[in-house]
Amino acid sequence: MKKIQKICCIGAGYVGGPTMAVIADKCRDIQVTVVDVNQDRINEWNSEDLSQLPVYEPGLDELILRNRNNNLFFSTDIDKAIDEADMIFISVNTPTKTYGIGKGKAADLKYIELCARQIAKVAKSDKIVIEKSTLPVRTASAIKNILQNTNNGVSFQILSNPEFLAEGTAINDLTYPDRVLIGGDIHTEEGKQAIDLLSQIYQSWVPQEKILTTNIWSSELSKLTANAFLAQRISSINAISALCEATEADVTEVSRAIGFDSRIGPKFLNASVGFGGSCFQKDILNLVYISRSYHLDEVADYWEHVILMNDYQKRRFAEKIIKTLYNTVNDKKIALLGWAFKKDTNDTRESAAIYVADYLLNEQALLSVYDPKVTEGQIFTDVNRLGTRTEKENEQRLQVHNEIYDTVKGTHAIAVLTEWDEFIDFDWKRIYESMEKPAFVFDGRNILNASKMKALGFIYHGIGK
Numbered sequence: 001m002k003k004i005q006k007i008c009c010i011g012a013g014y015v016g017g018p019t020m021a022v023i024a025d026k027c028r029d030i031q032v033t034v035v036d037v038n039q040d041r042i043n044e045w046n047s048e049d050l051s052q053l054p055v056y057e058p059g060l061d062e063l064i065l066r067n068r069n070n071n072l073f074f075s076t077d078i079d080k081a082i083d084e085a086d087m088i089f090i091s092v093n094t095p096t097k098t099y100g101i102g103k104g105k106a107a108d109l110k111y112i113e114l115c116a117r118q119i120a121k122v123a124k125s126d127k128i129v130i131e132k133s134t135l136p137v138r139t140a141s142a143i144k145n146i147l148q149n150t151n152n153g154v155s156f157q158i159l160s161n162p163e164f165l166a167e168g169t170a171i172n173d174l175t176y177p178d179r180v181l182i183g184g185d186i187h188t189e190e191g192k193q194a195i196d197l198l199s200q201i202y203q204s205w206v207p208q209e210k211i212l213t214t215n216i217w218s219s220e221l222s223k224l225t226a227n228a229f230l231a232q233r234i235s236s237i238n239a240i241s242a243l244c245e246a247t248e249a250d251v252t253e254v255s256r257a258i259g260f261d262s263r264i265g266p267k268f269l270n271a272s273v274g275f276g277g278s279c280f281q282k283d284i285l286n287l288v289y290i291s292r293s294y295h296l297d298e299v300a301d302y303w304e305h306v307i308l309m310n311d312y313q314k315r316r317f318a319e320k321i322i323k324t325l326y327n328t329v330n331d332k333k334i335a336l337l338g339w340a341f342k343k344d345t346n347d348t349r350e351s352a353a354i355y356v357a358d359y360l361l362n363e364q365a366l367l368s369v370y371d372p373k374v375t376e377g378q379i380f381t382d383v384n385r386l387g388t389r390t391e392k393e394n395e396q397r398l399q400v401h402n403e404i405y406d407t408v409k410g411t412h413a414i415a416v417l418t419e420w421d422e423f424i425d426f427d428w429k430r431i432y433e434s435m436e437k438p439a440f441v442f443d444g445r446n447i448l449n450a451s452k453m454k455a456l457g458f459i460y461h462g463i464g465k
């Protein structure tokens, strides 16, 4: 069996960058090249100043420093990297379609198809092509079709190897994964050999019993299913949080009580302002779309409710702020703490903060935003992209600050939207003194100590409390 010497990864994003950095770190004898069409992104990955890396992840900078330009390279020369590689990971974005059939529901596979066509055009030697992106079940058949119709004598094996890392803990998740999933053609010798070659790479640091192999369709569907189950837990506890608020039960106590049941388990039971991120909503919409395409309407309706509940939770949070501030936030200054969709990332895709801000801006609130890792430009891009009002109107009503005490000065209320650790340690007495009174805190992450906040004079509202 030949040994893998060169790997190419197409797509230098939140998955491609960290995943390949870990592979390069663990397999020093393999040359790993991460390529992208986006020249700026590649420049950032190659930047001497590690604070300029396009992805913020704890521990990523060290890995880049240790491996970059040794056996880890970032480049825009996609053809060269494809040509030289024995194994090609496709790790491009697969967003929800914004046009045509399946608009707002199906995954947009145009970038995947472009990659397959480019590989088909450039490859002169046999390749193992790996779906790292999250894809609808049966996508591998389309990739196979494109690759096998080149008539250039090159043979391709297609594997599915979905990524389960969570942002903010990507390096740890990649280093100590719960499992690695490899789907391939388990009925042919070539298919089994390709699975073995990929498995050997992971075995450099992952115990063999954690490397699962399945048929390719099970692997593709397992990724969508894992995300649907995780998101469903959050929507379930968020549904209960609304009931807690109506009944004086406390959702943190309920979570703890049910989480002690070993069949339920304690993880992913934190009630919140709603889940965000580039994956959960997109992948469930995809699952819903696929189910409908097989005329499984009841299945589709079931999973769709996970998203509807999440939309409800974001809306409910914003409406609670408005209602509590005496039914009007018109020209009232409200501080939003956190814009990223979770702590320890600079990623804002589908962040609940964007939608809460939009509701409050509709009510003509004045917003001041602080996030330790998200740039002002990104925050404006996110609200402007919604198209709810003009860019000028957004600029008039929203201000971004680099410092917490400026952010909260003169505000009527604070909404905590991301669970950044540093928020817990702020000087809340100083914050209270600089605010309008009564001073309200809406803790969308339940990270602050309610009794301490109340003792300082705040009117404090958590989720599900």
Ligand SMILES: NC(=O)c1ccc[n+]([C@@H]2O[C@H](COP(=O)([O-])OP(=O)(O)OC[C@H]3O[C@@H](n4cnc5c(N)ncnc54)[C@H](O)[C@@H]3O)[C@@H](O)[C@H]2O)c1
Pocket: 010, 011, 012, 013, 014, 015, 016, 035, 036, 037, 038, 041, 078, 091, 092, 093, 094, 111, 114, 115, 132, 133, 134, 135, 163, 164, 165, 166, 167, 278, 279
């Ligand atoms: N972000 C996560 O935490 C996460 C985790 C697991 C799986 N996934 C899945 O992984 C995939 C990638 O996600 P991401 O968050 O890294 O996306 P991303 O947008 O951060 O990165 C994708 C990159 O692919 C590049 N690209 C697109 N088309 C290209 C082409 N034809 N040639 C070269 N480069 C191209 C883009 O320029 C971009 O830099 C998605 O399918 C996603 O669902 C994401």
Ligand SMILES: O=c1ccn([C@@H]2O[C@H](COP(=O)(O)OP(=O)(O)O[C@H]3O[C@H](CO)[C@@H](O)[C@H](O)[C@H]3O)[C@@H](O)[C@H]2O)c(=O)[nH]1
Pocket: 134, 163, 164, 165, 166, 167, 168, 227, 230, 234, 267, 268, 269, 270, 271, 272, 273, 274, 275, 276, 277, 278, 279, 280, 341, 342, 343
């Ligand atoms: O108890 C919880 C746990 C999470 N969240 C929120 O849920 C969202 C998603 O969080 P998380 O799953 O930790 O981050 P992601 O990076 O989106 O990771 C998910 O999506 C990835 C992309 O597919 C998968 O690889 C991961 O396994 C899966 O956890 C965030 O807004 C969190 O704040 C909650 O509200 N309550």
